[in-house]
Amino acid sequence: MQQKWQRVIPGYYFSLTLTLLGLGLIVVLPLTALLISGWQVGAPRFWHEATQQRVLASYLISIKGAAIAASVNTIFGLLLAWVLTQYTFPGKWLLDSLLDLPFALPTAVAGIALAYLFSDRGWLGRLVAPLGWQVSYTFNGIVVAMIFVTLPFVVREVQPVLAKLDPSVQEAAHTLGGSTFTILRLVVLPEILPALVAGFGLVFTRCLGEYGSIVFIAGNQPYRTEITPLLIMFKLEEHSYQGATVLALVMLVFSFIFNFIIHNWQRHLLRRKG
Amino acid sequence: MQLLQAKKVKWLLLAIAWLFIFGILILPLALVVMQALALGWRTYLTTISSLVTLQAVNLTVAATVISLLFNLVFGISAAWLLTFYDFPGKHLLNALIDLPFSVSPVIVGLIFVLTFGQTGWLAPLFTTIKVQIIFAPPAIFLTTIFVTFPFVARELIPVLAAKGREEEQTAALLGASAWQILRQITFPALKAPLATGLVLATARALGEFGAVAVVSGSIRGKTLTLSLLVQTLYNNFKFKQAFVVATILLGSTLAVVILKRRLLRE
Amino acid sequence: MHWQKYNWWWRLGLVLVLLSAYGVLYQWRLAQAGANSTGATVTLTNVSYDSTREFYQAYDRVFTKYWQHKSGKKVTVAVSNGGSGKQANTVIDGNQADVVTLALAPDITSIQKAGLLNKGWQQRYPANSAPYTSTVVFLVRKGNPQQISGWADLLKATVKIVTASPKTSGGARWNYLAAWAYAIKRYHSPKKARQFVKAMYQNVTVLDSGARDATTTFVENGQGNVLVTWENEAKLVCQQHPGKYQIITPSISIKAEPSVAVVDSVAAQRGTTKVARAYIKYLYSLKAQRLAAQNFYRPTDQSVVHAYRKDFPKLQLVTIDDPMFGGWAKTEKKHFATGGIFDQIYGGG
Numbered sequence: 001m002q003q004k005w006q007r008v009i010p011g012y013y014f015s016l017t018l019t020l021l022g023l024g025l026i027v028v029l030p031l032t033a034l035l036i037s038g039w040q041v042g043a044p045r046f047w048h049e050a051t052q053q054r055v056l057a058s059y060l061i062s063i064k065g066a067a068i069a070a071s072v073n074t075i076f077g078l079l080l081a082w083v084l085t086q087y088t089f090p091g092k093w094l095l096d097s098l099l100d101l102p103f104a105l106p107t108a109v110a111g112i113a114l115a116y117l118f119s120d121r122g123w124l125g126r127l128v129a130p131l132g133w134q135v136s137y138t139f140n141g142i143v144v145a146m147i148f149v150t151l152p153f154v155v156r157e158v159q160p161v162l163a164k165l166d167p168s169v170q171e172a173a174h175t176l177g178g179s180t181f182t183i184l185r186l187v188v189l190p191e192i193l194p195a196l197v198a199g200f201g202l203v204f205t206r207c208l209g210e211y212g213s214i215v216f217i218a219g220n221q222p223y224r225t226e227i228t229p230l231l232i233m234f235k236l237e238e239h240s241y242q243g244a245t246v247l248a249l250v251m252l253v254f255s256f257i258f259n260f261i262i263h264n265w266q267r268h269l270l271r272r273k274g
Numbered sequence: 275m276q277l278l279q280a281k282k283v284k285w286l287l288l289a290i291a292w293l294f295i296f297g298i299l300i301l302p303l304a305l306v307v308m309q310a311l312a313l314g315w316r317t318y319l320t321t322i323s324s325l326v327t328l329q330a331v332n333l334t335v336a337a338t339v340i341s342l343l344f345n346l347v348f349g350i351s352a353a354w355l356l357t358f359y360d361f362p363g364k365h366l367l368n369a370l371i372d373l374p375f376s377v378s379p380v381i382v383g384l385i386f387v388l389t390f391g392q393t394g395w396l397a398p399l400f401t402t403i404k405v406q407i408i409f410a411p412p413a414i415f416l417t418t419i420f421v422t423f424p425f426v427a428r429e430l431i432p433v434l435a436a437k438g439r440e441e442e443q444t445a446a447l448l449g450a451s452a453w454q455i456l457r458q459i460t461f462p463a464l465k466a467p468l469a470t471g472l473v474l475a476t477a478r479a480l481g482e483f484g485a486v487a488v489v490s491g492s493i494r495g496k497t498l499t500l501s502l503l504v505q506t507l508y509n510n511f512k513f514k515q516a517f518v519v520a521t522i523l524l525g526s527t528l529a530v531v532i533l534k535r536r537l538l539r540e
Numbered sequence: 541m542h543w544q545k546y547n548w549w550w551r552l553g554l555v556l557v558l559l560s561a562y563g564v565l566y567q568w569r570l571a572q573a574g575a576n577s578t579g580a581t582v583t584l585t586n587v588s589y590d591s592t593r594e595f596y597q598a599y600d601r602v603f604t605k606y607w608q609h610k611s612g613k614k615v616t617v618a619v620s621n622g623g624s625g626k627q628a629n630t631v632i633d634g635n636q637a638d639v640v641t642l643a644l645a646p647d648i649t650s651i652q653k654a655g656l657l658n659k660g661w662q663q664r665y666p667a668n669s670a671p672y673t674s675t676v677v678f679l680v681r682k683g684n685p686q687q688i689s690g691w692a693d694l695l696k697a698t699v700k701i702v703t704a705s706p707k708t709s710g711g712a713r714w715n716y717l718a719a720w721a722y723a724i725k726r727y728h729s730p731k732k733a734r735q736f737v738k739a740m741y742q743n744v745t746v747l748d749s750g751a752r753d754a755t756t757t758f759v760e761n762g763q764g765n766v767l768v769t770w771e772n773e774a775k776l777v778c779q780q781h782p783g784k785y786q787i788i789t790p791s792i793s794i795k796a797e798p799s800v801a802v803v804d805s806v807a808a809q810r811g812t813t814k815v816a817r818a819y820i821k822y823l824y825s826l827k828a829q830r831l832a833a834q835n836f837y838r839p840t841d842q843s844v845v846h847a848y849r850k851d852f853p854k855l856q857l858v859t860i861d862d863p864m865f866g867g868w869a870k871t872e873k874k875h876f877a878t879g880g881i882f883d884q885i886y887g888g889g
Contacts, residue, residue, distance in 0.1 A: 008443045009358045011452030016361075018351040022344070023370055026420050030385035031373075033395060037388050076294055083291045087284055095291070098299055100531045104474075105303075106481025108501040109520040109527075112508050113302035116309065120762040123301060136761055137746065148298055209378025212483035212501070216508070219757065220749045222705070229380040229484065234708060234749065236384060236488060237626035239633075239650075241393065248381040255376050325569040332566070392634035409635040491635040493585060493620040506621065509752045510593050511780050513760065 038249045041242050049246040054222050055231060059250075061139065062228045066207035069146035074200050077154025078192070084155070085162040102151040107212025110148055115217040118144060137219030142227060145213040150206050154199030161195045194269040201262030205255050306524055309517035321518040329495045330503040331522065333411065337418040337486075337499065338479040344419050345475050349426025350464070354456070356427075357434040358442060374423040382420050383488020386413055409491030414499060417485040422475040429471035430464055437463050469537050477530040481523055573616070581614040582815055587637035589624035589711065589798070590752040591773050595672075595835035596641070602831060603822055607815060615815055623750045624710040631656065631803060638807045638816040641800045643711040643751075645669075645860075646868050648801050661801045670797035671823035672837035675857060676718035678788040679758065679767040679774040686765050690790045691722040694766065695736070700745040702764035704754040706875075706882055711751040711796075713876060715768050717865065718794035720875070721858035725792050738885035747886075759785075770796060771852075772836035779836075795857040798837075 041049070049055070083089075084096055102110070118125045118135035125136060135141050165188065173183045211229040218225045226234075228251055235243035311318055321327065352371060356364065374382070388394050390407035400407055407413050445455050483501040490497045492506060500523055507516035588596055600617040607615045620627065620635070624643035631637045632654040642648055645668070651657055662669045680688055686699050694701060704712035719740055723733035741747075746763050748754035751773060758767040759777055766788075767774070774787045800820050807813040822828055829844040838852050839845050845852075858864070865871045875881045 007359050009439065009446045009452070009455065010450075011354065011456075012359050014452065015351040015355040016359075019348065019355050019367070022348040022351070023367070026344075026416070026423060027370060027373055030389045030420070033389040034381075034385045036395070076291075079287060080291050080295075083287055087288065089284075089288055095295060097531060097535055098295060100534060101299060101303070101527060104477035104481075104527045104530045104534075106483060106501050106504075106520075106523045106527070108483045108504045109306060109481070109523050110302065112504060112513075112516055112520060113306045115761075116513075117302050117305050119760060121760070123305065124297065137757060137763060144298070148302070151299065205376050209376070209381070211378060211380045212487075216505075219746060220753065221747055222707075229378045232378075232380045232384060233488070236380075236387070237623065237629060238708075239629040241388065244384050245388065248378075248384050251378060251381065252376075259376060323565055323569065325566075325573050328562075328566045328569055387633065392632065397634075406634065406636060408633060409630055491587075491620055491630045492622060493587075493618050493635075495618050496585075509590065509756070510621065511755075511759075511776065 034245060034248060034252075037241065037245045041246055045242065046246050049243050050250050054226070055228075055247065057223045058226050058228045058231045061142070061224075061226060062208055065139065065142045065146055065227065066204045068143050069150060069207050070200050070203040072143075072147055073150055073154050073203050074196055077151075077199055078158055078196065080155045081158035081162050085159060085165075099152045099155055102148055107149060107210070108216070111145065111213035111216030114145055114148060114213065115141070118217065136217055137225070139225055141217035141219065142214050142225060145217050146207040146210060149210055149213050150203040153202045153206065154196065157195040157199035157202070158192055161192050165191060190269075190273055194266045194273065197262060197266050197269060201259060201266075204262075205259060208251065208255055303524065306517055306520050309514055310521045312517075313514045317514070318518055321515045322522065326494055326498070327500075327503065327519055327522075330498050330500045330519070333414065333498065334480060334500045336411070337414050337482075338476055340415045341418040341422045341479045342472055342475055345422055345426040345472065346468075348423075349430055349468070349471060350456070352427040353430035353434050353464075354460070356431055358439050371424050371427050374420050379421065379482065379484025380488060382417055382485035386417055386420075386485075386489050390416075408489050409493070409497060411497060413489035414486050414497060417489055418479045418482055421482050421485055422478050425475040425478065426468065426471035429467040429474070433464065433467040434460070466537060466540065470534060473530055473534050473537065477527065480526050480530075581616060582812055584615055584617045584638045584812055584815055584819060585636055586617055586619045586639050586641055586819070587627050587631055587635060588619055588621055588641040589627055589643045590621050590750065591643075591711075591770065591776065592641060592798070593619070593621045594776070595832060595837065598831050598835065599823070599828055602827055603819060606822060606825075606827075607818060610818070611815075613815075617819075623708075623752075625708075631806075636806050636810065637803050638810060638812045639800065639802050639819055641798065643796075643798050644713060644868070645797065645799045646872055647710050648799050649868070651801075651803065656806065657801055657804045662799065665800070665820060666824055667840045668797055669799045669801060670840070671800060671820075671828070672798065672832040672839055674770045674772045674796045674798070674837055675789075675793045675855065676715050676768065676796065677771045677774050677793065678790065679769060679777060679785055680788055681765060682784050682786060684786060684788065688766055688788055690788075691719060691736075691740075691792070692726075694719075694743060694768075695739050696743075699743050699766060700764040701740070701743045701766050701768055702746045702748070702754050702758040703744055703768040704751045705747045705749060708749040709751050711770065712754075714770070714794050714796040716875065716882060717860070717871070718790075718792075718858075719768075721794050721862070721864065722790065722792045724864045725856075725858070734881060734885060737881075741886050771838070775836035789853045789855055792856045792858065795859045797860070 038046070080099065084092065115136050116122050118141060120126065120129055128135065133140065135144055170183055170187055173187055209229060211233070214227055215230060218227065218230070220226055220230055228247060232244050232247045235247065356368060387408055389396055390400060390413065391397065405412070441459050442455050445459055481501055483505070486499055487502060487505070490499070490502055492498055492502050498506065500519060504516050504519050504523070507519060586596060596619050600619070603617065604615055607613065624647050628640065628642055628647035628650055631640055631651050640648055640651060645662060648661060652659060652661060665671070678688055680686065686696065687693065688699065693699065703715055706713040706716040716737070719737050720733055723736035724730070727733060727736065746754070746757050748757055751769060754767060755769060755773055755777060757763045759781065771787070778785050778787060800823060802813070802816045802820055807816040824841065826841060826844060829839040829841040833839045833844055833848040833851065839848065860871060861867055873880065
């Protein structure tokens with residue numbers, strides 16, 4: 001019984017204290033403040049703040065944008081990962097390195113660059129304007145910004161799995177007469193599905209919370225291009241801490257539930273794969 | 275699978291990939307540089323060496339260095355704790371470390387205002403000791419630490435876990451102190467992931483915007499970080515100047531990415 | 541081994557050289573700004589709103605000189621710019637502002653209500669504590685393709701208005717009130733005025749959150765064909781983009797009064813009361829008034845008004861204290877509060 005917790009290595013209490021102190025002061029304390037002020041709001045007021053029309057519209061915009069961006073990035077992430085792992089081509093290292101950039105690039109820089117690029121005077125904005133597409137200051141702009149900042153997520157999840165894929169299995173399947181799509185569906189897809197799901201989840205969560213790049217490109221109009229983080233910012237600026245707290249809690253709870261589902265789905269897929 | 279290995283298909287997929295990356299990644303970055311230089315080298319140099327920019331650089335670097343130091347100490351201690359010992363609540367602790375990743379930057383700002391702001395519940399304490407937290411550099415440091423919180427620990431934990439604790443246990447049984455074990459056995463194995471984690475944290479710390487925007491107050495020369503300076507300039511018709519300041523951030527991003535590549539190769 | 545050692549020293553040296561070069565540059569810039577000279581230096585923080593950036597940059601230089609001459613002490617002014625309401629809230633939340641120079645009186649009143657400055661602040665300085673004023677005008681693209689000459693033209697079907705939302709931007713409340721003032725003067729009926737303003741806001745294609753955002757949307761991103769904004773903002777655009785835009789001044793508009801005040805409790809606590817008061821008072825000096833006029837604000841000093849009369853076309857200006865509004869408290873409640881007239885006419889998107 002006394003062997004249940006093995007602590008042969010010295011420094012347990014020291015590292016425990018240090019870790020708890022850091023975690024407590026930086027993470028737990030402020031988040032508790034959020035919970036407490038959320039509690040103080042009271043249920044009726046909470047419900048009222050959380051379900052105002054403008055707020056509901058912002059949830060929808062955030063979720064819709066995140067879902068589209070996550071789908072686009074899942075498709076292109078898979079494509080990029082495939083290209084990077086299955087083919088050899090000149091400039092491969094460059095493509096691979098470039099993919100690290102969105103992760104490291106400050107969101108404000110991404111924001112002003114994208115807003116300008118897709119505005120009516122920017123290179124791409126001018127290009128798509130005759131098609132009747134408008135990107136900057138519309139919902140499309142939000143999606144573009146979301147796609148940009150989460151570009152590497154799916155690639156980096158899928159890449160290692162695809163790299164480890166055993167080509168002999170595919171060849172065997174091929175000699176057994178399977179068509180390309182059958183093999184993809186039955187052999188490749190199950191292998192990479194957990195990674196795809198995880199990547200999708202990462203992108204989606206990050207997109208929901210993204211603020212910096214979107215404010216520059218979104219136009220920030222209530223009911224049309226106002227995402228929830230921006231609305232939290234407004235509530236703060238209007239000095240409505242209650243409103244901000246309520247929205248923050250709704251967002252946090254939503255993303256926890258979402259992450260929980262994604263996590264379990266991924267676990268389920270991994271288990272099925274064996 | 276022959277189909278996907280066919281030359282035509284390969285080139286088609288490659289073309290799509292490059293086109294996508296070109297449109298959404300290369301063009302915006304090229305645009306930053308083009309816009310920054312649009313007013314000529316002289317304007318570029320005067321803007322980049324103006325006092326406001328330099329003060330923003332100072333504050334940003336200070337915030338980055340402080341959060342890196344914190345990350346270094348906390349990351350090693352958390353990785354040490356979570357891989358070398360079993361204790362109740364370990365899973366919870368593990369989950370808590372990851373938490374800052376899933377919190378929106380704006381919410382990060384909000385929770386610090388709720389804690390340390392004038393109406394916050396720690397306000398009385400800080401008013402009595404006359405320390406200004408919100409709308410002053412300390413808040414910027416705190417939020418930067420928060421958003422970079424998991425980076426180092428996340429890099430260290432899997433490496434330490436894969437390494438196992440046998441060596442350390444043997445050393446401990448032979449009577450080595452914690453410090454000796456850390457310095458001679460654990461640390462050498464942690465060098466590479468530690469460097470990677472710190473590089474990632476640097477990237478995030480240099481560019482944090484949303485959280486800092488909430489707590490900063492944007493006072494020129496006092497609480498303006500580089501990202502906030504970009505925003506302030508952009509909001510004041512100084513578009514080109516905003517892009518000039520953005521090149522500083524772009525440059526540091528490139529440096530970070532190159533550094534990370536080199537570290538991973540080693 | 542030897543090579544590696546050498547490499548490390550070399551790298552360290554390079555870093556040190558770069559760092560010291562940076563330090564020299566920084567110190568030089570500091571000295572240039574005059575902040576690093578010997579002698580007692582006071583820092584004054586002025587929390588202001590978006591469009592005053594250029595004005596206060598110029599004013600701070602003049603004031604620093606004046607103050608050194610007068611008191612023999614150095615003062616450096618740190619300015620923060622942002623949306624007016626937001627700025628006021630940061631002050632309430634503890635942003636240590638010695639003075640506030642915001643877009644409208646209610647923002648300063650909310651700071652007063654938080655107990656940071658004394659009641660009656662608006663009577664402490666001349667002209668309602670608004671040393672410079674502005675008004676609401678229209679900015680159109682060169683040649684005025686929509687042929688807009690007054691408020692009534694904004695209702696044309698082809699007109700696409702860009703402006704800021706009075707709900708989120710304090711400065712934009714003046715825009716809304718200007719339209720209301722015109723409609724009342726024209727129709728003499730609140731009911732008709734409401735219809736007019738409603739029709740006008742139906743022509744708004746982009747309702748931005750802040751005045752500056754609206755300008756960006758109109759100018760940089762080419763949305764809409766008329767920007768309803770402050771005169772100084774419109775003039776600033778014309779200065780930044782010569783020959784591309786023109787200003788249409790309507791016959792009736794509002795007298796926008798950006799208010800200023802010393803934040804008494806902060807100034808007292810920081811021991812800056814004297815210099816903060818001087819900072820506000822000096823805004824009414826001839827020099828400062830001229831600077832305001834050069835930065836497109838309408839001066840309040842009559843001699844300066846006269847000198848710059850060519851720059852500011854005459855028009856009928858309605859004030860917030862006009863019986864149709866009856867002061868800010870009443871106006872806020874009637875028009876901008878939740879469920880107020882603006883909500884009723886602009887409602888759910």
